[in-house]
Amino acid sequence: EPEVTQTPSHQVTQMGQEVILRCVPISNHLYFYWYRQILGQKVEFLVSFYNNEISEKSEIFDDQFSVERPDGSNFTLKIRSTKLEDSAMYFCASKILAGVGDTQYFGPGTRLTVL
């Protein structure tokens, strides 16, 4: 069964450093998402992406964040200058452009630790 994959599984970085989290969505999916979950808190929406553009973003997704689909398979989240409060699990999700089949499928996540 096709799956969303994410790399790395765990990223440790120093405050102020740039990080890139990578995702490979399910191959025929067209909508892509990033969510995050701070330890012990809810899963929060960050951004959605379709047709090489951001469709929607949350208040969390400020100028320090960016997303890109550099090729036909990868979908990346970049944090330019990490802060301690960016420490969280980051989940990528994708869905196929369809009606009833509009279900988001999530990857296993990347644990980001900012020191």
Next chain:
Amino acid sequence: DAKTTQPTSMDCAEGRAANLPCNHSTISGNEYVYWYRQIHSQGPQYIIHGLKNNETNEMASLIITEDRKSSTLILPHATLRDTAVYYCIVRVAPQGGSEKLVFGKGTKLTVNP
């Protein structure tokens, strides 16, 4: 998205049915009920969704009341691996848009041996 209310936690004996309730009294006519679960810190896993009719798949059954103000997710024979946080989410009808999922705190289901 309409607000949902779920119990904070529930327990279930292994092998028995787990029935997880969700109230969504302000649901609109075109809003679907989705269920996801999250095992430990893994990515949320899709379980099932429905609009009006009851639905069943290989993982679970979804029972939606006639007035659509509440629903119940049923895991027919719970196993220890079903221990997870279960999220009930109400969404507008899928139309190919970029609709985000809004997660609440969910129900922590513990399946006991």
